[in-house]
Amino acid sequence: MHEADIHDLSDDADYAASQQQGSRSISRCGSDKRSEPSGAEVVFLKENVAIHPTQYASERIRGRLRLIKQGACLFMTWIPYKEIGSGGGAFGHSDARLSDKDRNLYSIRAVPVTDIRSIRRHNPTLGWQYVIVVLSSGLAFPPLYFYNGGVREFLATLKQHAVLVRSADDANLFLLNDFQDPLQRSLSSLELPRAVSVAPTSTSESSSSSSVSSERPEDGRSYSEYQKHGQKSNDPARDLSIQVLEKFSLVTKFARETTSHIFREIHSDNLNTNDRKNQAPIVSNSNNDVDNSGLESASTESFVAADPIEKPSCRKDISAVKKLPLQWGVLSLFIFDKMTLVWGKPRQSPLGTEEWVTFLDAEGRILDSKDLRKRIFYGGVEHQLRKEIWKILLGYHDYDSTYAEREYLSSMKKVEYKALKRQWKSISVAQAKKFTKFRERKALIDKDVVRTDRSITFYDGDDNPNVMLLRDVLLTYSFYNFDLGYCQGMSDLLSPILFVMEDESEAFWCFVALMERLGPNFNRDQSGMHSQLFALSMLLELLDKPLHNYFKQKDCLNYFFCFRWVLIQFKREFHYEQIMRMWEVVWTHYLSEHLHLYACVAILKKHRKKIMGEEMDFDTLLKFINDLSGHIDLDAILRDAEALCVCAGENGAALIPPGTPPSLPLESNLLYSQQDEL
Amino acid sequence: MSYAYLFKYIIIGDTGSFVSPISPFQIWVGKSCLLLQFTDKRFQPVHDLTIGVEFGARMITIDNKPIKLQIWDTAGQESFRSITRSYYRGAAGALLVYDITRRETFNHLASWLEDARQHANANMTIMLIGNKCDLAHRRAVSTEEGEQFAKENGLIFMEASAKTAQNVEEAFISTAATIYKKIQDGVFDVSNESYGIKVGYGGIPGTLGWKRWLNFSSRRVLQLKLLIFECFDSSNCVYRVSTLYCLLLLFL
Numbered sequence A: 001m002h003e004a005d006i007h008d009l010s011d012d013a014d015y016a017a018s019q020q021q022g023s024r025s026i027s028r029c030g031s032d033k034r035s036e037p038s039g040a041e042v043v044f045l046k047e048n049v050a051i052h053p054t055q056y057a058s059e060r061i062r063g064r065l066r067l068i069k070q071g072a073c074l075f076m077t078w079i080p081y082k083e084i085g086s087g088g089g090a091f092g093h094s095d096a097r098l099s100d101k102d103r104n105l106y107s108i109r110a111v112p113v114t115d116i117r118s119i120r121r122h123n124p125t126l127g128w129q130y131v132i133v134v135l136s137s138g139l140a141f142p143p144l145y146f147y148n149g150g151v152r153e154f155l156a157t158l159k160q161h162a163v164l165v166r167s168a169d170d171a172n173l174f175l176l177n178d179f180q181d182p183l184q185r186s187l188s189s190l191e192l193p194r195a196v197s198v199a200p201t202s203t204s205e206s207s208s209s210s211s212v213s214s215e216r217p218e219d220g221r222s223y224s225e226y227q228k229h230g231q232k233s234n235d236p237a238r239d240l241s242i243q244v245l246e247k248f249s250l251v252t253k254f255a256r257e258t259t260s261h262i263f264r265e266i267h268s269d270n271l272n273t274n275d276r277k278n279q280a281p282i283v284s285n286s287n288n289d290v291d292n293s294g295l296e297s298a299s300t301e302s303f304v305a306a307d308p309i310e311k312p313s314c315r316k317d318i319s320a321v322k323k324l325p326l327q328w329g330v331l332s333l334f335i336f337d338k339m340t341l342v343w344g345k346p347r348q349s350p351l352g353t354e355e356w357v358t359f360l361d362a363e364g365r366i367l368d369s370k371d372l373r374k375r376i377f378y379g380g381v382e383h384q385l386r387k388e389i390w391k392i393l394l395g396y397h398d399y400d401s402t403y404a405e406r407e408y409l410s411s412m413k414k415v416e417y418k419a420l421k422r423q424w425k426s427i428s429v430a431q432a433k434k435f436t437k438f439r440e441r442k443a444l445i446d447k448d449v450v451r452t453d454r455s456i457t458f459y460d461g462d463d464n465p466n467v468m469l470l471r472d473v474l475l476t477y478s479f480y481n482f483d484l485g486y487c488q489g490m491s492d493l494l495s496p497i498l499f500v501m502e503d504e505s506e507a508f509w510c511f512v513a514l515m516e517r518l519g520p521n522f523n524r525d526q527s528g529m530h531s532q533l534f535a536l537s538m539l540l541e542l543l544d545k546p547l548h549n550y551f552k553q554k555d556c557l558n559y560f561f562c563f564r565w566v567l568i569q570f571k572r573e574f575h576y577e578q579i580m581r582m583w584e585v586v587w588t589h590y591l592s593e594h595l596h597l598y599a600c601v602a603i604l605k606k607h608r609k610k611i612m613g614e615e616m617d618f619d620t621l622l623k624f625i626n627d628l629s630g631h632i633d634l635d636a637i638l639r640d641a642e643a644l645c646v647c648a649g650e651n652g653a654a655l656i657p658p659g660t661p662p663s664l665p666l667e668s669n670l671l672y673s674q675q676d677e678l
Numbered sequence B: 001m002s003y004a005y006l007f008k009y010i011i012i013g014d015t016g017s018f019v020s021p022i023s024p025f026q027i028w029v030g031k032s033c034l035l036l037q038f039t040d041k042r043f044q045p046v047h048d049l050t051i052g053v054e055f056g057a058r059m060i061t062i063d064n065k066p067i068k069l070q071i072w073d074t075a076g077q078e079s080f081r082s083i084t085r086s087y088y089r090g091a092a093g094a095l096l097v098y099d100i101t102r103r104e105t106f107n108h109l110a111s112w113l114e115d116a117r118q119h120a121n122a123n124m125t126i127m128l129i130g131n132k133c134d135l136a137h138r139r140a141v142s143t144e145e146g147e148q149f150a151k152e153n154g155l156i157f158m159e160a161s162a163k164t165a166q167n168v169e170e171a172f173i174s175t176a177a178t179i180y181k182k183i184q185d186g187v188f189d190v191s192n193e194s195y196g197i198k199v200g201y202g203g204i205p206g207t208l209g210w211k212r213w214l215n216f217s218s219r220r221v222l223q224l225k226l227l228i229f230e231c232f233d234s235s236n237c238v239y240r241v242s243t244l245y246c247l248l249l250l251f252l
């Protein structure tokens, strides 16, 4: 058996090359078995396996790759060396530009081999051999470069301990855990007609209104490009989908520029496969969700079209991948090989007082607003700082104002608020009788403030003065912005602000600043909402075409099921503490002004399998989404939204029409198109 | 839980933006309260205002058959109407609610009704509810007026109170009974889900579920039907068995 394995692996053309490289190297691998104290056995160990986060040689990270067997389970790990080369590598001098912390972000800690879907071996004519490992979740690790050779031994060892088969159509692709279950296959083959039905041809024909006009020509171009890569067109769809996953997990700044191009290529790939008489299913049934919810039955999963960019979540600082890796890009055949992995950055702890002062100069100006926004984007702020920082994030105070200026502005604004409030306070009963609009507004606000967040201690109980403050601020606002007036949902937006500010006037002016951005959500003609829901549909089309097509097929393209999410910025979906975190992150406008839309995409994508697998129609979908309230993992969604935002890049931004809230409107005098009601 | 039928209801009516100058409080018609009283048998004096839509569900029994009511509670404010309308689609029943202590909410019924007629299916059963009948001393709309309006527009009518629970149960159930009768009379094609009725598998002879299955026009099912034919056409025994096995897996 062992013999046969070796033989199987040595039958390829690269065998000789890797042999040579292996003999030159100083490898300690394969047979080098050491016992770990924990009872785990190292069955493979290779020093000097590196990843290249950027094109800079100085930023390459060397480390040790191991396969560890514990009981019946086999794990793969890759741990970077410590900066001062203590880890057995003889290369302590380099890597100076990356801190240990950065380097550790790339660590691969004990991934069960059963979670690996495929390994692709690359043998560039110049440079090192490397492999790309794709997990069944669709996540791919960055390429692992074997400086000392040893790819062959690595695969051979894997083969001894796990089910590893070489893809029939691509000699460099190895599939793990690929149980060739005939039943599974016939089940997935049922899926083909549906895969066709969600393919993009039909889309571009019938929905020219909702699709980018430049789509067709680009389609055509990438299709012919695709045809040129002759060897690719023989791949069965399964391998094709792995390629797709590899490509999509590997995204850099470079990729950002070509994202839409690639998305289209994928689509023509799909088309092409279907055209080729469908020998194999395009849908993979091994795509478990990363989030352990993959317990759904296999039969459901197999009916769901594959996610084109499944789960680009993870742990890597985006700034590190913004640099274009050049060194082997030139050599590579396919444009996609130039990409490095995008990881959603891990959430940081909230900004605390000590750190906050480091962002300020002696007089209280913010030194680098972008830096501050970035910090808050990744961690939010501690509650006691919110009072101060929210005013700045919302634009009520300027970033470059001093402590004194802020204090002065606040006191001026207090006076102004009092004057505004007097406008309605001074309306007598007799005048009110002749002032229907005022009466109606007041009544509506009166009844809504007592139905807003009454379960929060700050607002509970009878005759709570805070409820009265809520009312006064809203009523004053409806005079300040008489055209917009009051609309249901505003009390939800104001409630956390008043809770944080604990001051009527400050809360009012923060609310005014927020409504500069979100006011159009409440336009009577719903134009603000429609433009956001439209942008959402464009983004989803870019980031998850199959899901978008599914909604289309189910006549759900109005995205009304996301209405509440967008209208009040997820206020009803999270607990009070969480929504404050969410808002401050969204308000930074750090990666995008429209992070909330990416968050919508992230949530929908997270549940795509369930939505499509259970064939939810509009009603079911709406109920499903309503019921998610209180069950959404905020950190995970923010991470995913960030990764999607990076992934979509400029193409994503380009899909959002200018002036879509919360972006400021193009012509401010056309802000509110209210009819003469209310 | 298994049910024989599932009915979709919507609850519509003013949020209370049209108030008389004299009574600034007690100005809600109480849609969400009615729903809560029906599903949880409790009255919660403060209930968050509704944004978009909220859901409730309860099982009831009619003619010894378990029936599940899925109820959509909509937001009442005028500015949300364009959204609310999209929820009418496929509702089998509607509860149109006004507040007996506020004439404005009654005056506004015609426009709600027009909306419902325009955006819901024609056979939708509409129940008119005059809520807050516990506040009879503050009554602004008489029972006769309610009855009259219902009669003119072919609605069922009841006065109820979400607070005391009076007639709440009856309102929801008699609407369901009316829908059920329409089904028995063959008014609906129950296999067409746009009528807001889903046929379940509990308490119904197997053939009905089967029938629905055959009428279910998704692509997957079409594909399966084709497969069944192919399967019986095929001479390959292994293929036959494996395909049947697949089908079994899918439907069991």
Ligand SMILES: Nc1nc2c(ncn2[C@@H]2O[C@H](COP(=O)(O)OP(=O)(O)OP(=O)(O)O)[C@@H](O)[C@H]2O)c(=O)[nH]1
Pocket (backbone or CB within 6 Å): A451, B014, B015, B027, B028, B029, B030, B031, B032, B033, B034, B044, B045, B046, B047, B048, B049, B050, B051, B074, B075, B076, B077, B131, B132, B133, B134, B135, B160, B161, B162, B163, B164
């Ligand atoms: N006395 C009395 N009060 C009621 C009754 N039903 C509702 N209320 C009151 O009306 C208030 C508002 O009721 P909701 O159910 O929230 O009103 P709604 O129609 O859902 O309003 P929107 O969601 O804004 O459309 C409740 O807080 C109760 O205090 C009733 O039968 N009797």
Ligand SMILES: [Mg+2]
Pocket (backbone or CB within 6 Å): B031, B032, B033, B048, B049, B050, B073, B074, B075
């Ligand atoms: Mg309500």
